[in-house]
Structure formats: structure tokens, C-alpha cells
Amino acid sequence: TQLLEQSPQFLSIQEGENLTVYCNSSSVFSSLQWYRQEPGEGPVLLVTVVTGGEVKKLKRLTFQFGDARKDSSLHITAAQPGDTGLYLCAGPHLFETGNTPLVFGKGTRLSVIA
Amino acid sequence: GAGVSQSPRYKVAKRGQDVALRCDPISGHVSLFWYQQALGQGPEFLTYFQNEAQLDKSGLPSDRFFAERPEGSVSTLKIQRTQQEDSAVYLCASSSAGTDYEQYFGPGTRLTVT
Numbered sequence: 535t536q537l538l539e540q541s542p543q544f545l546s547i548q549e550g551e552n553l554t555v556y557c558n559s560s561s562v563f564s565s566l567q568w569y570r571q572e573p574g575e576g577p578v579l580l581v582t583v584v585t586g587g588e589v590k591k592l593k594r595l596t597f598q599f600g601d602a603r604k605d606s607s608l609h610i611t612a613a614q615p616g617d618t619g620l621y622l623c624a625g626p627h628l629f630e631t632g633n634t635p636l637v638f639g640k641g642t643r644l645s646v647i648a
Numbered sequence: 649g650a651g652v653s654q655s656p657r658y659k660v661a662k663r664g665q666d667v668a669l670r671c672d673p674i675s676g677h678v679s680l681f682w683y684q685q686a687l688g689q690g691p692e693f694l695t696y697f698q699n700e701a702q703l704d705k706s707g708l709p710s711d712r713f714f715a716e717r718p719e720g721s722v723s724t725l726k727i728q729r730t731q732q733e734d735s736a737v738y739l740c741a742s743s744s745a746g747t748d749y750e751q752y753f754g755p756g757t758r759l760t761v762t
Contacts, residue, residue: 540690576652576739576753577691622690633679633743635704636751638690 536561538623538639546645550612555642557623558605564626566606567636568597571620613646620644650674652754654740660760661730669725669757673742680723681751682715683739691739697723730761 539558547553557566565584569577581590583599583606590597594617596609610617620643624636653672661667673680679698683691684707694713695705699720708715712731717723727734737758741751 538690575755576741578753579750582750624690627693633698633745633751635681635693635696635707636683636691638683638692640688640690 536563536625536627536637538625538637540621540623540639540642542642543640544643544645546647547613549614549646549648552609552611553613553644554607554609555621555644556605556607557639559625560604562603564603566599566603567624568606568608569622569624571622571641572618577622577624610644613644615646615648618644618646652740652742652752654738654754654757656757657755658758658760660762663731663761664729666726666728667730667759669727669738669759671723671725671740671742671754673721673723673740674744674752675721677742677744677752678720679743679745679751680717681741681743682723682725683741684709685737685739685756687736694725694738727759730759732761735759735761 541556567582568580571577581597586601586603588599594611598607620641622641624638627635655670681696682694685691693707695715697717700717712728714726737756739756741753743751
């Protein structure tokens with residue numbers, strides 16, 4: 535069974551601080567995605583990382599895919615209250631490609647206090 | 649609108665009732681996915697369709713759950729004889745051919761079984 539473990543589960547920080555959240559698995563994934571979900575809404579895709587060692591930046595967010603494609607991290611610089619939400623990592627089921635179901639982690643619930 | 653829509657947004661059912669949850673995917677999207685998200689958890693895969701064909705229903709928790717997409721567009725998830733453990737948010741996502749893993753989620757239907 536493919537599992538994605540996310541840590542920490544909860545994170546509460548002050549505006550302006552930096553933070554990193556992690557997504558780990560014992561399985562290799564062909565790619566990993568990061569989503570953000572706000573209350574009452576569905577997850578919204580932030581980024582997809584495909585190549586081992588890949589780093590992608592989205593404004594103040596930096597995503598990294600581990601060399602072995604078993605883990606990923608999300609680093610937020612100078613967090614803002616608008617970053618508050620549930621951050622989910624997800625990967626395609628059974629190392630498949632194409633449009634396949636996703637396996638999700640349990641998420642990291644981030645709260646940024648002004 | 650151009651996004652995935654789901655109805656109803658909220659549903660309260662007495663234990664033993666049947667419910668039907670509707671998903672309207674983005675027009676032209678070939679693949680459609682159903683996920684279940686329990687409180688404080690990440691989404692878990694239920695079933696998915698490519699056009700009208702149901703390719704995988706391995707995530708459906710019991711034979712009380714049934715999904716269909718008869719014309720390859722709108723999909724309905726039906727739960728018969730609802731139980732308290734069915735209480736969750738049911739998310740629908742769609743994706744188009746050639747956009748690996750980029751699933752667009754609807755806002756979900758929150759089902760509460762009393």
C-alpha cells in the first residue's frame with residue numbers, strides 16, 4: 535500500500551516567519567503534487583514535481599522533490615495570513631502515468647497569525 | 649461557471665436513507681474522480697471514470713456505494729442505506745486528456761448521517 539506521511543500535522547506561526555512541511559513515503563512516486571485546501575472548498579493544485587531533485591518556486595513557496603522520488607518538501611518564506619490552509623501532498627496511484635487516481639497524505643494544517 | 653460543481657453542498661440524512669450526490673465536471677474533461685474526505689484527513693479515492701467507463705471502483709467502501717456516468721459527463725454517487733460512518737465530504741474532480749494528474753476539484757458535498 536502506498537502511503538504518504540505528512541509532517542507536521544499542525545503548524546501555527548506568526549506572520550513573517552519561514553516554515554517547511556514535509557511529505558514522505560517508503561514508495562517511489564513517478565511525480566508528486568501539492569494542493570492547498572481552504573474550509574468548505576476542494577483542494578487547489580499548487581505544483582507538480584516530476585524529476586528527482588527538482589526544485590520549483592511559486593512566489594514565496596519553494597517545492598522540492600527528493601532525489602529518490604520518495605519525498606517532497608514545501609518551504610514558505612515570510613508567511614502571510616493568506617497562506618493559512620490545509621496543505622496536501624498527493625501522488626499517482628501505483629506509479630502509474632496519465633490520468634489516474636491520487637493517493638493523498640493527511641495534510642498539514644497551517645495557521646498564520648497576523 | 650467554468651469549474652467543477654457539486655450538488656447539494658450539504659446533505660443531512662437519517663441512518664438508512666438513500667442519498668444521491670451529483671458532480672458536473674468541467675466541460676470536455678474525459679476523466680472524473682470521486683474521493684471521500686473524513687474530518688481531519690486527506691481525500692481518499694473511491695472510484696473513477698474515463699468518459700462513461702468506470703475504470704476503477706476499488707476504493708468504494710461497500711456495495712452500498714454506487715457511481716455512474718452514463719453519458720460521459722455528469723456523474724452521480726449514490727449511497728444506499730446510509731450509515732453514520734458514511735459522514736464525510738465527498739469530493740469530485742475532473743481532468744482532461746494530456747494533462748497528467750492535474751485534477752480540478754469541486755467544492756464537495758458534506759454528508760452528515762444522523
